[in-house]
Amino acid sequence: xxxxxxxxxxxxxxxxxxxxxxxxxxxxxxxEGEFIVxxxxxxxxxxxxxxxxxxxxxxxxxxPNMGRVDYLHALAxxxxxxxxxxxxxxLQVPERAEYIRVITSELNRISSHLLWFGAxxxxxxxxxxxxxxxxxxxxxxxxxxxxTGSRLTYCYYRFGGVPQDIDQEFIDGCRAxxxxxxxxxxxxxxxxxxxxIFIERTKGIGVITKEQCMLYGLTGPMVRGSGIPxxxxxxxxxxxxxxxxxxxxxxxxxxxxxxxxxxxxxMEQSLRIIEQALDKLPNGPIMAEKVPKRIKPAAGEVYAAxxxxxxxxxxxxxxxxxxxxxxxxxxxxSYANLSILPEIAVDTLVADLVAILGSIDVVVPEIDR
Amino acid sequence: MDATIFGSDLVRMIIGLIGVIxxxxxxxxxxxxxxxxxxxHIQLRPGPMEVGWHGSIQTIADALKLMGKELITPDDxxxxxxxxxxxxxxxxxxxxFLVIPFAPGLVIRDMNVGVLLILSFxxxxxxxxxxxxxxxxxxxxxxxxxxxxxxxxAYEIPLLITVMSIILMVGSFSLVDIVKAQEKYWFIxxxxxxxxxxxxxxxxxxxxxxxxxxxxxxxxVAGFHTEYSGxxxxxxxxxEYTNMFIxxxxxxxxxxxxxxxxxxxxxxxFFIKVYAMIFLIMWFRWTFPRVRFDQLITFAWKxxxxxxxxxxxxxxxLMKLF
Amino acid sequence: MLSDxxxxxxxxxxxxxxxxxxxSKTGYHLEVAAKPAQMPEVAQAMLAQGCFLESLTALHxxxxxxxxxxxxHYDELCRTVVHAMLPIGQKAPTISHIYPGANWYEREVYDLxxxxxxxxxxxxxxxxxxDADFHPxxxxxxxxxxxxxxxxxx
Numbered sequence: 001x002x003x004x005x006x007x008x009x010x011x012x013x014x015x016x017x018x019x020x021x022x023x024x025x026x027x028x029x030x031x032e033g034e035f036i037v038x039x040x041x042x043x044x045x046x047x048x049x050x051x052x053x054x055x056x057x058x059x060x061x062x063x064p065n066m067g068r069v070d071y072l073h074a075l076a077x078x079x080x081x082x083x084x085x086x087x088x089x090x091l092q093v094p095e096r097a098e099y100i101r102v103i104t105s106e107l108n109r110i111s112s113h114l115l116w117f118g119a120x121x122x123x124x125x126x127x128x129x130x131x132x133x134x135x136x137x138x139x140x141x142x143x144x145x146x147x148t149g150s151r152l153t154y155c156y157y158r159f160g161g162v163p164q165d166i167d168q169e170f171i172d173g174c175r176a177x178x179x180x181x182x183x184x185x186x187x188x189x190x191x192x193x194x195x196x197i198f199i200e201r202t203k204g205i206g207v208i209t210k211e212q213c214m215l216y217g218l219t220g221p222m223v224r225g226s227g228i229p230x231x232x233x234x235x236x237x238x239x240x241x242x243x244x245x246x247x248x249x250x251x252x253x254x255x256x257x258x259x260x261x262x263x264x265x266x267m268e269q270s271l272r273i274i275e276q277a278l279d280k281l282p283n284g285p286i287m288a289e290k291v292p293k294r295i296k297p298a299a300g301e302v303y304a305a306x307x308x309x310x311x312x313x314x315x316x317x318x319x320x321x322x323x324x325x326x327x328x329x330x331x332x333x334s335y336a337n338l339s340i341l342p343e344i345a346v347d348t349l350v351a352d353l354v355a356i357l358g359s360i361d362v363v364v365p366e367i368d369r
Numbered sequence: 370m371d372a373t374i375f376g377s378d379l380v381r382m383i384i385g386l387i388g389v390i391x392x393x394x395x396x397x398x399x400x401x402x403x404x405x406x407x408x409x410h411i412q413l414r415p416g417p418m419e420v421g422w423h424g425s426i427q428t429i430a431d432a433l434k435l436m437g438k439e440l441i442t443p444d445d446x447x448x449x450x451x452x453x454x455x456x457x458x459x460x461x462x463x464x465x466f467l468v469i470p471f472a473p474g475l476v477i478r479d480m481n482v483g484v485l486l487i488l489s490f491x492x493x494x495x496x497x498x499x500x501x502x503x504x505x506x507x508x509x510x511x512x513x514x515x516x517x518x519x520x521x522x523a524y525e526i527p528l529l530i531t532v533m534s535i536i537l538m539v540g541s542f543s544l545v546d547i548v549k550a551q552e553k554y555w556f557i558x559x560x561x562x563x564x565x566x567x568x569x570x571x572x573x574x575x576x577x578x579x580x581x582x583x584x585x586x587x588x589x590v591a592g593f594h595t596e597y598s599g600x601x602x603x604x605x606x607x608x609e610y611t612n613m614f615i616x617x618x619x620x621x622x623x624x625x626x627x628x629x630x631x632x633x634x635x636x637x638x639f640f641i642k643v644y645a646m647i648f649l650i651m652w653f654r655w656t657f658p659r660v661r662f663d664q665l666i667t668f669a670w671k672x673x674x675x676x677x678x679x680x681x682x683x684x685x686x687l688m689k690l691f
Numbered sequence: 692m693l694s695d696x697x698x699x700x701x702x703x704x705x706x707x708x709x710x711x712x713x714x715s716k717t718g719y720h721l722e723v724a725a726k727p728a729q730m731p732e733v734a735q736a737m738l739a740q741g742c743f744l745e746s747l748t749a750l751h752x753x754x755x756x757x758x759x760x761x762x763x764h765y766d767e768l769c770r771t772v773v774h775a776m777l778p779i780g781q782k783a784p785t786i787s788h789i790y791p792g793a794n795w796y797e798r799e800v801y802d803l804x805x806x807x808x809x810x811x812x813x814x815x816x817x818x819x820x821x822d823a824d825f826h827p828x829x830x831x832x833x834x835x836x837x838x839x840x841x842x843x844x845x
Contacts, residue, residue, distance in 0.1 A: 012508050034512065034662060044818035051803070052827050087716065125578060125585060125659025131412035197579055197658050216767070216792035217743040223633050223765065230765040271416060301763060303718040303770065305745075314746055314761070327828075331761070339795040348712035350512075351661045368818060 008032050012350070016045050020123050020354040023364030027341070031352070036276045036353060039345035041338055043219065046368040054328035058087055059159070059295040062328070067153035069330060070366035075105040075148075076308035077330075078157040083238060084304035084315040085159050097161035098240040103277045104144060104156060104271040105239075110181070111140040113267050116361045120194060120260065123358035124201050126350040129192055136184060139177045146170050159295065160288030171278055178271050185268065193264070202257040206344050206356035209254060216340045218335050221262045222360065226254030232307035243331040244276045256359040263361075270307035296323050309321025310334050310361055334360070334367045378618045385477035389466040393611050395468075396528050398428045400610040403644075404651055409560065411655045428503035438599035443506070446596065450504035455597070457464040458497030461490035462611040467513070469618050470545045472635035483544040484532060487619065488525070491574065495611065498583060501605070502593035513592025516662055517583035520573060523669035528570035530677035531563045534684040535623050548627030557624040564624045566673060571616035578654035583660050619644035623689070693740070693769040693781045694720045700736040704729060712772070721771040726784035727758060731773055734786040734793075737762045742771065745785075747796035749804045754777060756806055760786075777806065785811040803828040 015026040024045035030038040050069060054062045066081045067074040079101055086093060093101075114137045118130030141151045146167050148156040156162060192198055213223045223230050231248045233241045249265035251258025299321040305314040311333025320326040339359050345353050402417070402425060407418025417424025442448065443641020468483035470476040480486060495518055506563030521632045534544060538559070539550040573580040621627055621642040628635030630642075637690045660668070694711060701723060712719030725733050725819045734744075745761035747827050760773040763769050785808040787794040798817040805826035808814060816823060 010508065020588065044816075044820070045708060047818045049827060055828075055830075084718075087718065090716075121658060126656045126657060127408070128412050131414060134412055158711060191656070192658075195658065197660050200664055201658060214738075214743045215790055216740065217790065218792075228765045235765075236768050301597055303772070305718070305770075306762075312745070312763075316746065316748065316761070318750055327748075327749040327750050329746065329759075335795065336792050339792055343791070349661060349663065351585070351659075354588050358549070361821070 009037060014044075014350075014353070018238060020060045020363070022119060022131050022327045022357075022362060025338075025357075025362065025364045025365045025367075027345075027357075029345075029350070033348075033352075034349050036345050036348055036350065039342050039353065041341055043364070043367050046365045048365075048369065050330060050369045051328055054325055056324065059325060061296075062325070063158070066157045067150075067155045068365070069332065070308060070313070070334075070363050071153050071369060072308070072363055073105075073309035074110055074152070074154040075101075075108040075156060076306050076313055077106055078154060080237065080306040080308070080313045080315045082159055083306065084158045084302050084317050085297075086294065086303055088300065088302045088317060089159070089285075089292065089295060091160045091288050091291065092159055093239075094285045094290060095240065095282050096165075097286045099277050099281050100147075100162050100166055100286065101157060102159075102244075103145060103166070103281075106273050107140050107174070107177075108154070109143060109309050110173075110270050111144075112265050113263050113270075114140075115187075115359075116263060120355075120358040120361070121198075123354045124198065126192070126198070127129070129188070132187070132191075136181055137179065139173075143170060143173050143177065146173070158287070158291075159369055160291040163287070165286050171281075174274060174278055178275055181267070181271060182258060182289075185264075188264070193261075199257065201351075201355055202260060202359070203255060204253070205256045205348070205352050206359060207253060207255045208218055208340065208344060212340060212343070215253075216343075217336045218311070218340060219336065220307070220309070221259050221266065222311060222337050223257035224248060224262045224358075225251040227252055233314055236305060238275070240303075241273075243280065244273045247271050248331045256355050259359045260280045260363075266300075273295075276278055294323060296321070306329075308333060309343070310363065310366070311337060324353060330369060332369065334362045334364075338362050338367060370663060380653050381477070387466075389463060390584040391464070393463065393607070397607045397610040397616050398432065398646065399608070400596075400613065401428045401453045402433070403647070404610075407648060407651045408655050411652070417452070432603065435603040436600055440601055441596075441598045445506045447504035447506070450500050451596075452509060454497050454501035454504060454603075455601045455608075457500060458608045459604050461493040461497075462580070462608050462615060465490050468544055469615070470548055470622065470627060471639050476545060479543055479545045482542050483538065484542045484547075487615065488529060488532070491612075491615070492521070495606070495610075498593050501597070502583075505593070505596040506598050509589045510593050510595045511589075513583045513585075513589045513595070515575065517593060519662075519666060520576070520580065520582060520669075523666050524570045524573040524673070525630070525676040527669060527673035528574060528682055530674070531566045531570065532623065534560060534563050534677075535680045537681070537684050544622050544627075547622055548629070551626040553631060555624060555629075560624065562676065564620075566677055566680065567620060567623065568646075569673065571620065572650055572653060573669070575612045575616055575650075577613065577650055579653075579657035579659050580665060581659060582665060584658060585659055612639055613647055613650060614643065617643045620646050637672070648676075693764055693767040694771075697721055697740050697769065697771060698741070700740055701733065703734065703737045704732050706733070714770075718770060719772045719795055723771060723773040725773055725775050727775045727777045727781075730758070730760070730773070730786055731784055731789060734789040737771065738789055742769075744790045744792050744796070745770070747793055747800065748799045749777075749828075751804060751828065756804060758783060759799070762804070768778075779782070782807045782809045784809050787811055802826070805829065816821055826843070 009030055009032050010243050012029040012031050014029055016024040026042040028040040029036050059365040066077040069077050070236050072131045115132040118133035121129040145151050147170055148154045208226050210226050210228055213226050227250050229248045236249055238353040246269045249262050251262050253256050297319045299319055301318045305312050314331030319326040406416045417427040420427040420430050465487045467477050468480050468486055498517040500512045502510040539547050576583050577578045625642045665691030698709055704773050706725045708724035710722050712722040714720055718817040742762040742764050745763045752758040756777040758777055762771040799808050801814055802816040802819050806813055
């Protein structure tokens with residue numbers, strides 16, 4: 001039997017096992033009634049010591065780890081790590097390989113956003129969109145399964161290119177998928193975006209100002225929702241991205257609704273990139289000619305950044321001239337993105353916190369590393 | 370009640386009771402299967418397919434499983450209240466069947482206070498939810514039950530006022546009389562606003578999405594029944610689905626002409642209408658996101674109650690006029 | 692050019708090194724070396740230039756730690772790296788009052804390396820359990836004298 005509450009405040013443990021935390025995240029909430037007075041995220045339940053592993057393996061052996069940091073947009077992490085190593089040893093990637101990387105990475109981005117879309121709406125209590133998204137996402141998984149050999153935790157890129165070329169069937173499948181997903185936007189709009197309950201739940205909730213973005217080092221849809229057009233694909237062009245025509249969708253108010261819209265529009269931009277890449281796909285090798293068998297870079301350090309689905313993934317490698325890296329730091333977007341939660345969660349309701357957490361799009365294994 | 374407690378009345382009561390319990394169990398089993406099938410087809414998937422034809426006896430298997438489960442009583446729960454809550458939630462829904470007219474003559478007891486009886490029994494459900502949440506010694510459960518109380522109190526008022534406008538037209542609290550009064554028109558044609566208000570309030574009263582805040586799974590894990598397992602949990606489930614049946618039956622009586630309909634016998638029409646209403650409520654659940662708690666309460670007090678009053682006044686005015 | 696502005700802003704701080712980096716090789720436009728004690732001033736200057744803190748980490752060497760701060764900018768491509776050498780056993784001043792985002796990064800560095808930051812509001816472990824008695828990313832050169840751990844540290 002509960003004792004009569006002597007103090008008005010009490011502590012509510014949201015997680016580590018809770019339907020809305022998407023993995024093992026625990027948020028310690030200090031509450032007054034249903035209002036949150038203080039939120040303290042407790043992370044690290046899924047800590048697998050990737051950075052420690054890196055110091056005990058050679059460069060190639062660490063590559064499969066990259067599919068397991070952020071398993072939802074694994075190919076961006078593949079790419080970030082490969083780019084950093086390629087920079088370190090001065091390897092040039094052939095153009096066709098860059099195109100293949102862009103196509104597969106964008107497909108993976110869409111699949112990540114689709115999963116977010118479903119999970120976010122499930123947090124808001126709408127179950128059905130989740131399964132619609134999974135239906136679409138299944139197509140991507142099948143396509144990527146064809147070229148990468150796996151449906152999740154991809155390890156597809158290699159230093160200097162990709163190991164396996166794409167075939168006509170994959171290209172046709174991509175085109176069919178682009179067409180299919182374009183036809184779905186209207187359904188999603190009608191089912192979700194125009195739904196009055198959804199609008200009421202997301203408008204003006206969890207507002208993040210531009211100033212706050214800068215102070216907390218947020219990246220990805222979190223800053224774009226606040227109106228800062230920061231996208232590494234544009235600002236620090238890498239791979240074949242400069243050759244494609246696409247926009248960076250931005251929001252205005254920086255609330256949950258804007259972050260939702262930004263991600264939704266981003267999927268359309270990804271489709272555009274895929275379409276252009278398929279049209280312009282050059283012929284040629286998919287692997288650099290002289291890839292050293294034994295990667296032993298000179299002493300030095302390198303930082304490479306890519307735009308992952310959740311924001312900037314930075315791979316910082318320090319080499320001491322050994323076959324093993326001296327230190328690898330993975331700058332993961334969700335880490336910074338989640339660190340703002342204690343500030344924006346104050347004075348909201350539990351239901352809002354769930355919506356905000358959903359709109360941050362945390363992938364907890366990525367934060368825990 | 371009259372003095373004929375013995376004799377034919379007693380027999381009628383016993384048959385009624387057996388019939389109701391059978392109906393409640395079969396109905397709940399069917400509704401759970403229906404819910405899963407409806408959800409599945411809305412979500413582009415087939416749903417249960419393995420046990421029986423299209424998974425038709427899946428719920429029987431589930432029920433057997435739930436019966437076989439251990440009844441976990443966590444430490445530090447308030448045991449008597451914790452044990453009593455599932456029974457208390459089940460009792461009022463059973464009693465509500467007393468006055469529902471399934472077909473001409475097929476009503477256990479036609480009382481002249483039928484509507485009041487059902488609505489006051491429905492209010493008892495809140496008590497059970499509060500008991501369950503409070504005794505569980507779990508913060509999520511307490512939050513869920515507190516929400517439930519606030520929600521049910523808020524939505525009972527517009528529900529009553531809406532029903533009042535029907536009663537004003539009929540001039541009787543008896544459900545049989547209400548059906549009889551719809552000889553020419555179903556009341557949904559005369560009272561469309563009241564129908565919409567009623568459906569909204571009924572969805573909230575039965576804690577169904579988009580108003581399923583007491584058990585909002587993404588916020589409160591499972592709300593008031595977080596700590597319940599096995600058959601106790603099943604009783605909450607049974608009560609929820611039976612409640613759905615009752616509000617749909619009331620909607621049928623109030624607005625859809627009860628057992629009236631061509632060709633088919635009365636009871637068939639009654640059940641068709643009830644299940645159509647239930648389908649509508651399920652459709653809501655699988656389409657809408659959940660509202661936030663403050664929005665829910667604001668919606669009741671600021672929109673539904675004024676609308677219900679306006680409707681009542683309009684009805685009274687028109688009654689006087691014609 | 693933003694990198695020139697940053698150079699100008701960092702000029703008066705008497706830092707050890709402010710040089711332009713080879714972007715194609717390292718990904719840096721500006722390489723800066725500073726003393727840990729100068730970091731709050733550097734962070735203040737970077738904030739005034741509109742840069743955000745991209746990442747903060749540490750490297751463990753035989754004689755010292757190197758704290759590595761990465762700064763980037765939302766509008767212009769300019770990545771600045773600041774290396775700050777911290778002798779083992781010493782404490783570094785926090786920059787979490789300037790960049791609140793540094794709060795978690797500093798906790799992480801403390802957690803993985805045992806580097807303490809003075810003035811940090813809440814220097815607890817973040818990835819490892821609160822009762823862990825080791826700092827996993829320390830290299831095994833020789834016996835490293837670890838500071839005593841207590842769950843409720845200042």
